[in-house]
Amino acid sequence: MALEEILIIGGVAAGLSAASRARRLSPSAHITVLEKGPVAGYGACGLPYFLSGRIASLDRLLAHPPEFFRKQRNIDLRVNHEALAIEPGRRRVAVRAEGKAEQWFGYDRLVIATGARSHWTPPGLRNVFAANTWAQVEALDRALTGENLRRVTVVGGGYIGLEVAEALRLRGLEVTLIDRRGTLLHGLEEGLAAALPGLVRAAGITLHQGVNAEGLEGAAGGRVLGVRTAKGVIEADAVINCAGLRPEVALAQAAGVTLGRFGGIEVDDRQQTNLAGIFAAGDCAETRDRVTGRAIWVPLGAAANKQGRVAGQNAAGGAAARFAGVLGTLAVPLFGEEWGRTGLSLEQARAAGYDAATETVAGESQAGYLAPRPITVTLVYQPSTARLLGCHLRGAPGTVAGRLGVAAVALAAGMKLEELEQQDLPYAPGLAPLYDPLLIAAHNARSH
Amino acid sequence: MALEEILIIGGVAAGLSAASRARRLSPSAHITVLEKGPVAGYGACGLPYFLSGRIASLDRLLAHPPEFFRKQRNIDLRVNHEALAIEPGRRRVAVRAEGKAEQWFGYDRLVIATGARSHWTPPGLRNVFAANTWAQVEALDRALTGENLRRVTVVGGGYIGLEVAEALRLRGLEVTLIDRRGTLLHGLEEGLAAALPGLVRAAGITLHQGVNAEGLEGAAGGRVLGVRTAKGVIEADAVINCAGLRPEVALAQAAGVTLGRFGGIEVDDRQQTNLAGIFAAGDCAETRDRVTGRAIWVPLGAAANKQGRVAGQNAAGGAAARFAGVLGTLAVPLFGEEWGRTGLSLEQARAAGYDAATETVAGESQAGYLAPRPITVTLVYQPSTARLLGCHLRGAPGTVAGRLGVAAVALAAGMKLEELEQQDLPYAPGLAPLYDPLLIAAHNARSH
Numbered sequence: 001m002a003l004e005e006i007l008i009i010g011g012v013a014a015g016l017s018a019a020s021r022a023r024r025l026s027p028s029a030h031i032t033v034l035e036k037g038p039v040a041g042y043g044a045c046g047l048p049y050f051l052s053g054r055i056a057s058l059d060r061l062l063a064h065p066p067e068f069f070r071k072q073r074n075i076d077l078r079v080n081h082e083a084l085a086i087e088p089g090r091r092r093v094a095v096r097a098e099g100k101a102e103q104w105f106g107y108d109r110l111v112i113a114t115g116a117r118s119h120w121t122p123p124g125l126r127n128v129f130a131a132n133t134w135a136q137v138e139a140l141d142r143a144l145t146g147e148n149l150r151r152v153t154v155v156g157g158g159y160i161g162l163e164v165a166e167a168l169r170l171r172g173l174e175v176t177l178i179d180r181r182g183t184l185l186h187g188l189e190e191g192l193a194a195a196l197p198g199l200v201r202a203a204g205i206t207l208h209q210g211v212n213a214e215g216l217e218g219a220a221g222g223r224v225l226g227v228r229t230a231k232g233v234i235e236a237d238a239v240i241n242c243a244g245l246r247p248e249v250a251l252a253q254a255a256g257v258t259l260g261r262f263g264g265i266e267v268d269d270r271q272q273t274n275l276a277g278i279f280a281a282g283d284c285a286e287t288r289d290r291v292t293g294r295a296i297w298v299p300l301g302a303a304a305n306k307q308g309r310v311a312g313q314n315a316a317g318g319a320a321a322r323f324a325g326v327l328g329t330l331a332v333p334l335f336g337e338e339w340g341r342t343g344l345s346l347e348q349a350r351a352a353g354y355d356a357a358t359e360t361v362a363g364e365s366q367a368g369y370l371a372p373r374p375i376t377v378t379l380v381y382q383p384s385t386a387r388l389l390g391c392h393l394r395g396a397p398g399t400v401a402g403r404l405g406v407a408a409v410a411l412a413a414g415m416k417l418e419e420l421e422q423q424d425l426p427y428a429p430g431l432a433p434l435y436d437p438l439l440i441a442a443h444n445a446r447s448h
Numbered sequence: 449m450a451l452e453e454i455l456i457i458g459g460v461a462a463g464l465s466a467a468s469r470a471r472r473l474s475p476s477a478h479i480t481v482l483e484k485g486p487v488a489g490y491g492a493c494g495l496p497y498f499l500s501g502r503i504a505s506l507d508r509l510l511a512h513p514p515e516f517f518r519k520q521r522n523i524d525l526r527v528n529h530e531a532l533a534i535e536p537g538r539r540r541v542a543v544r545a546e547g548k549a550e551q552w553f554g555y556d557r558l559v560i561a562t563g564a565r566s567h568w569t570p571p572g573l574r575n576v577f578a579a580n581t582w583a584q585v586e587a588l589d590r591a592l593t594g595e596n597l598r599r600v601t602v603v604g605g606g607y608i609g610l611e612v613a614e615a616l617r618l619r620g621l622e623v624t625l626i627d628r629r630g631t632l633l634h635g636l637e638e639g640l641a642a643a644l645p646g647l648v649r650a651a652g653i654t655l656h657q658g659v660n661a662e663g664l665e666g667a668a669g670g671r672v673l674g675v676r677t678a679k680g681v682i683e684a685d686a687v688i689n690c691a692g693l694r695p696e697v698a699l700a701q702a703a704g705v706t707l708g709r710f711g712g713i714e715v716d717d718r719q720q721t722n723l724a725g726i727f728a729a730g731d732c733a734e735t736r737d738r739v740t741g742r743a744i745w746v747p748l749g750a751a752a753n754k755q756g757r758v759a760g761q762n763a764a765g766g767a768a769a770r771f772a773g774v775l776g777t778l779a780v781p782l783f784g785e786e787w788g789r790t791g792l793s794l795e796q797a798r799a800a801g802y803d804a805a806t807e808t809v810a811g812e813s814q815a816g817y818l819a820p821r822p823i824t825v826t827l828v829y830q831p832s833t834a835r836l837l838g839c840h841l842r843g844a845p846g847t848v849a850g851r852l853g854v855a856a857v858a859l860a861a862g863m864k865l866e867e868l869e870q871q872d873l874p875y876a877p878g879l880a881p882l883y884d885p886l887l888i889a890a891h892n893a894r895s896h
Contacts, residue, residue, distance in 0.1 A: 049877065330876075332879075401874050401880045405874060424777045428781065429491060
């Protein structure tokens, strides 16, 4: 019997998780990972920490040295290898590697983990960057330093745009942030997000809200000069495109893989696509929302990793692993505070057909006599059933992640407000308040 | 119709919660709280912070000024009023107040919230203290300062003994801690608790483990001179009795209230005793363990408060409130780290008839490139069903409370390890790791 061939397109979060899991399940398979960028297996969520200077080198984002996968895990990892086309009928993938002729890689099982790409494709001018990948961030850093660029404009006020703007400001640059919406960190409940513009400006960032990037102005030499908006041109030495992501599905789509309503690859809970032997995982794939039970597309690192493991296990023919779906749990430290959400927003809940309401409580992290720090909780719930639908948080450092976890487990268990209120959470004067703001919010919502 | 009379014995956690809740439900009832001590409604869990000097005055432990309950809540709060006997047949309680003749207080509904008392009753010598109540801690503090006592011996290495020993050491005293068991913080999984003796000694505290306090040595004037043990007399200027608690049930028992197998008052999930119109709540009462479904006695502040609310609501004749039971969730900062547990210990699980095992993972609080802090998780689970039974944690400051909450909700939902592993907990490099140690422990336990 020929060695089983497991081929994986994409070598960041989902792809390398799939490869590692497949290796564990199948010691004998030949496992190949094709990564089009120069580096695989890095922590993409940490890229802003390199831009800010908090970590000195991109290498810090590597959990393992580059040779680890080949030598320790016996995974045939090929960087700078770009997949060009999938031929499902012949079970092979056309690949271009730097300085080599196109070649075919055959497979018995294929995992597509092509990730996401920027929604906005700016014109091809010099000093226009994105900040989603190692290569993009390396290029941005090189240009900022090498050309001593001082005025940078970040397009997009989602969490990545905010992280990048804050990082570049910490680096000492003149930063402008423009966002086409009226609220920053869209998706976080507005009452919490409303604090962000003031914090952004207090950090010394010039903020333009409700302003669309209509195009770029360029010099004769192809260098960017600014961002064109309805309010005029915002001059810039560099522009960073953080205007949101879309699933990267061109390869899959061309091969006949079915896409879902959000444009991501449609998979079942085994991460299997419509084509035999082809799995997909990570930001290129849709998944299931654990609250609504419906398809959703949420590009987040932890889910990508977990989906990759499921895809890898199933590709290796192991026990049928299933992915439980996501709550879109997101936490991000920004401007000295922490922000997070899990489950639905009010807007999402209403769009999904729930009668929905919110309850907000401003509470504290611990007993009042021990220097408590502020936390604000907004619960999203369904008044008719008293079911919890979502939880959004803003708080001082250290106050958000644990509470998000509590809410995420309560959501996964389908808890009602009364059940949430009765949870036996820890209390200690120096660690946690007698009644956690989560419990108070559940109580108040129930008392209306 | 005569005004309904709700009488509450005890004015700390459970008693005042009951009074406040009853007042909310019944604007017309006459509500009386009898507190035998000089102060009511203080945060007893904060007493060690006064002993250490971290808060300058005991008044900081009052959520409300003394006149608040009478003036703002219309609650007839009587401090220095000691209940002497309950006559259930005539629905009245005999009460002694300082400088007054004994009097009777009638009731329509009675809530017993008499709390707990020290297990060990040391001989009546001067400079022997406990540290459970405002009055006890005030007396201790006055003696330490007024008589310039330097050598203190704390008897009992549970969480209160450890907190008191650490606080007195922070105050600059010579502290000795003696504990009759072989492990400190008994009830926390031994693998985690094993780190404590070293930390206790590193803090400059003299520690004697496996040593029983057999009695006290006293001087002719009635002043304590030391603690008598099998290893000889441990000299001390003051002795603090932290040798564990028992439910304070003398009043209830004399009135014919049924006790449970742990010696606490037996109540149903409405906090109702066997006697009509008599409720009990807080440390004097037993409650239900949410994992085993059986009776348990766990004297902890948060549960006392919540039970008090339920008792108060039901005493006021409101909607039938029910208490959901406890997981014994406990968190405590000690010696620069945090320690906590929720659900069962291995010992408790086996005693309850579960085949049980533990899984321990040493993990980190966040991404490796952002100065992560250590966390150790021990899960207690049932291998035959893969059900989670308990979670014990030791970690750096800020790492324990949130994870305990996550585990508590998972326990309340009756989750299996596989479900715990699939929880969508937050990930952000600076806030939480890609795979939380809780999820890794669940995965590893499942993989055996």
